[in-house]
Amino acid sequence: MLAEGWQPRGEALASAYLALARRQQADGIGGKVEPVIGPYFERPFTTINADDLVEATLKGIRDPLVKQLPVVGALDQVSDLPPVLEDPSGSQRMITALLG
Helix, strand or coil, X not given: CCCCCHHHHHHHHHHXXXXXXXXXXXXXXXXXXXXXXXXXXXXXXXXXXHXXXXXHHHHCCCCHHHXXXXXXXXXXXXXXXXXXXXXXXXXXXXXXXXXX
């Protein structure tokens, strides 16, 4: 995060994503999908093939209790609206609605 400018910072983050994905694979998580760093669609950002890695990880879950749990992340993965993210009760309502 000490990089000067968004491009070098983005490259450093992408390298960290790659290192973490390789570590997970070394621990037996993520299946046989090769972690790859590449462009974020047509935008000038670099990222990892996270969707492929998540899909492979989910396919590898064998425990039926774990398998039935919802796949969730942070609320800011589905909304970037400040009124939702900054309001604890609004955030909780949205999470409840998303989880059913």
